[in-house]
Amino acid sequence: MKPIADSELIINPDGSAFHLHIKPEQLAGKVILVGDPGRVETVAGFFDEVLHRGDNREFVWSTGSYKGVLFTVISTGIGTDNIDIVLNELDALVNVDFATRLPKEDHRSLEIVRIGTSGSLQADIPSDSWVLSEKAVGFDGLLNFYAGRDGISDLGFEQAFISHSGWKANLTKPYVVKADSTLISRLKSDKVYPGATISAPGFYGPQGRVIRLGLAMPDINERITAFRYGEQRICNYEMECSAIYGLSALLGHKAVTVCVIIANRLAGNYSKDYKKQVTLLIEYVLDSLAK
Ligand SMILES: O=P(O)(O)O[C@H]1O[C@H](CO)[C@@H](O)[C@H]1O
Numbered sequence: 111m112k113p114i115a116d117s118e119l120i121i122n123p124d125g126s127a128f129h130l131h132i133k134p135e136q137l138a139g140k141v142i143l144v145g146d147p148g149r150v151e152t153v154a155g156f157f158d159e160v161l162h163r164g165d166n167r168e169f170v171w172s173t174g175s176y177k178g179v180l181f182t183v184i185s186t187g188i189g190t191d192n193i194d195i196v197l198n199e200l201d202a203l204v205n206v207d208f209a210t211r212l213p214k215e216d217h218r219s220l221e222i223v224r225i226g227t228s229g230s231l232q233a234d235i236p237s238d239s240w241v242l243s244e245k246a247v248g249f250d251g252l253l254n255f256y257a258g259r260d261g262i263s264d265l266g267f268e269q270a271f272i273s274h275s276g277w278k279a280n281l282t283k284p285y286v287v288k289a290d291s292t293l294i295s296r297l298k299s300d301k302v303y304p305g306a307t308i309s310a311p312g313f314y315g316p317q318g319r320v321i322r323l324g325l326a327m328p329d330i331n332e333r334i335t336a337f338r339y340g341e342q343r344i345c346n347y348e349m350e351c352s353a354i355y356g357l358s359a360l361l362g363h364k365a366v367t368v369c370v371i372i373a374n375r376l377a378g379n380y381s382k383d384y385k386k387q388v389t390l391l392i393e394y395v396l397d398s399l400a401k
């Protein structure tokens with residue numbers, strides 16, 4: 111096998127991954143992803159001890175122990191284009207030998223949990239509640255660039271959603287990927303609402319928000335709220351989960367997302383203090399994974 115070329119996997123002179131600035135030995139097997147770089151310090155604030163930390167652009171990270179278990183927390187910034195960078199570099203850090211530039215013989219699987227913020231699309235899921243994303247519906251199109259996309263997408267759900275929503279032909283085809291079942295069972299409790307989550311390629315038009323511009327599909331949010339696939343319904347909008355699930359499934363990692371609802375789109379309201387809920391959710395996730 112030929113080594114992966116310098117142009118394809120860029121390794122910095124200090125031996126760290128190009129964007130993340132993490133070296134292979136600095137990454138823990140349990141990874142917390144957050145959008146907001148400021149949230150990294152909130153997670154690291156729970157660590158008993160911080161062993162490594164660094165930052166580059168929007169990618170701020172810290173590795174430390176919580177109740178004796180090692181975690182790395184990394185900020186991804188906003189959007190699935192950043193997730194393409196984060197997931198590919200995380201996978202390279204564990205599954206490519208940076209010295210030989212060859213894939214390793216033994217595959218390592220990371221446990222990845224995204225702790226995010228989100229907008230509810232269901233009347234009974236209020237602001238300040240928590241949603242556990244059993245499935246992600248990608249409006250972003252990232253996974254369509256990768257081979258094997260149809261093998262991991264729930265094609266029945268995908269087709270039912272396209273028909274129900276009146277999806278426009280000039281938009282990227284939605285894809286639907288499930289979370290890892292072991293991580294779902296670790297995080298499931300009466301504290302979280304389980305359901306499907308849409309990852310949108312924008313906060314405004316792609317989530318049906320109108321400020322001054324009209325929408326290509328004016329009734330999209332009403333259609334999403336009413337959509338059912340068997341017992342499943344779509345609970346919320348955010349902007350990263352689909353690509354995390356899709357790339358994790360293709361690369362052989364375990365992933366799940368749990369978000370604080372900061373706005374209820376039907377009620378038109380916004381949380382008074384969502385950061386308090388985010389801090390409570392971080393502790394809940396760390397405790398669930400450290401057991
Ligand atoms: O709070 P984070 O984790 O960034 O998540 C949500 O918030 C951002 C938009 O405000 C998007 O990244 C969305 O996914």
Ligand SMILES: O=c1cc[nH]c(=O)[nH]1
Nearest residue numbers: 227228229347348349
């Ligand atoms: O409505 C919301 C709230 C947070 N993040 C999103 O992407 N959408």
